[in-house]
Amino acid sequence: MLAATAGFADLIFSEELKAQIDRVSNLSAADVASDETFWNTIREAYTTSATIINLNNGGVSPAPKVVQDAVDRYNKLTAEGPSYYMWQVLDKGREGLRKKIAALAGADAEEIAINRNTTEALDNIIFGLDFEPGDEVLLTRQDYPNMINAWKQREKRDGIVLKWIDLDLPTNDTKELVKRYTIQITNRTKLVQVNHIINWTGHINPVRAIADAIHAKGPEVMIDGAHTFGHFQFSVPELGGDYYGTSLHKWLSASVGSGMLWIKKEKIHKVWPLMGAPDTQDVNNIRKFENLGTRSFPIEYAIANAIDFHMMIGPQRKEERLRYLKNYWVNQCLGLPKFMLNTHMDPAFSCAIANFSISGLEPADIATKLMQDYGIHCVAINWENIHGVRIAPHVYTSTADLDMLVAAIKKMCA
Ligand SMILES: Cc1ncc(COP(=O)(O)O)c(C=O)c1O
Known part of the structure; x- marks a missing residue:
């Protein structure tokens, strides 16, 4: 996402937020990353659980409160006469x-379709391209x-051939x-x-390098960006793919759905x-992907409020903070006996998310213990060659939350 995107003014939602934004406006994003006073104000803009981390x-x-409030407002308005207030x-x-x-994606608006999630976005591509039996997808x-x-x-249905790539993670070997x-590729x-x-x-993934190499051999590139939009900065077209789908209810903090x-642009027609x-x-019209029937317009329109909130924090500040939070807990755990990190710390290869394991303990047992003993909610991963616990903080996560995680990991590693 672009740091200073044209058309976005500084958007402030409260006096307290305004004071904090003003205070840090001359500081570098890297300096703001560890400014707990600033991030505590951002935390206050969410309705964080008082009982779980x-x-x-x-x-x-x-979604932050401004987004929740927008959905409520649009819902109440809709209830006054749904077909009129939603459609007209x-x-x-x-x-x-x-x-x-589009401005946030660094893309042309005529290339953007609004829908409900990554699954829906990418299923349009998976089921929408003409393939012959025997055509291969990797x-x-x-x-x-x-x-x-x-x-x-x-x-199963069309006789295309799937060819499987196996990744050995972690790596930073482009x-x-x-x-x-x-x-x-054949x-x-x-x-x-x-x-x-x-x-x-x-x-x-170093998507640009991968996409360029694939294109050089002929095939198209479909990017699953479920976890990247609003997480760190990039321009979608510059990733070098032909198709990109994402969920705005993940890192952008839009409402669920x-x-x-x-x-x-030149691929839309096919x-x-x-x-x-x-x-x-027209077959070239990106809006052809929006004939979803009746759905929640309040959720859809509150995406705009989530973008305002994201721009108020500042995409660069957000990226720096998310990486800082990952580094904050990981650096205290590296070197502990039995602790293994399953994510590469090279900043080009990870941002907010990291996965760890503790030798001798099942991921599910670690996750259960974290919840039962510390109230920490996270997810155990057992998928193919990946076994560990995924930790994904967000802008409202405090270092005190992560101190609790570190204390728990230290105890389990002892
Ligand atoms: C890589 C990836 N792709 C696709 C999805 C699907 O996202 P959604 O459930 O929002 O459609 C997810 C969800 O976590 C994901 O991690």
Whole structure:
């Protein structure tokens, strides 16, 4: 995401936030990363649980209060006359929202479709491309189950051939990653799926290098960006893919059930939308992917409020803080007996998320103990060759929360 995106003014929601934003405005993002007073004010803008420490923001992130309030407001308005207020009032804001998402993505608004999540975004591509029996698609064993299942369905139904890449994580070896993603490409390979972040460990793939190498051999590139939009800064088109899908209810902190699909303009015409489009809708029109039927417009329109909140924090400040939080707990655990980190600490290869294991303990037992004894909610991972516990703090996470995690890990490692 672009740091200083045209069209975004400084958006302030309270006097206290304004005072804090003013106070840090001349500091570097790196300096602000450890400014607990600033981040405590951001925490206050969320409705954080007073009883559990939520370190599974990778599964889904909470929305700050301004976003929750916007959904409530739009819901109340909608209830006054749903078909009128949804379709004739709220929906008038759709093109403005599209532009706002596009500005954050560094993309053209005509390449952005608004939908409900990554699954829906990428299923449009998986089920919407014309393939012949025998055409090949490459994906990794470490990809997300929904995407794997969708491809397997096409394999069963249409006779396409899935070829599996195996990743050995953690790594920061771009050359090796490029090799794994390209070595099986043949003249029958039509598309390679590349995860921007491998959700199990938080590994950030060097997508541009991988995408360029794939394109050089011919196939298209579909990027699963479920975990990256609003997490750290990049421009979606500059990732070098043809298709990119993301969930806005993860790192952008939009309300649950909001997502986005980006398609390179010249590719839009060749993708059949998952939900049929009217004859009058041009095949080059990105809006053909938005014929979802009746759904929650309040959730959809509150995406704009989540973008305002994200811009108020500042994308650069947010990225620095998220990486700082990961480093904060990991650096206190590295070197502990039995502690193993399953995520690379190279800043280009991880940001907020990291995965750890403790030799002799099952991931599920660690996660259960963290919840039972410390009230820490996180997720145990047992997927293919990845076994560990995923820790995903967010901007509202305090270092005191992470001190509790570190104390718990130290005790389990002792
Ligand atoms: C890599 C990856 N892809 C896709 C998804 C699906 O996201 P959603 O459930 O929002 O559709 C997830 C969810 O965690 C994910 O981690």
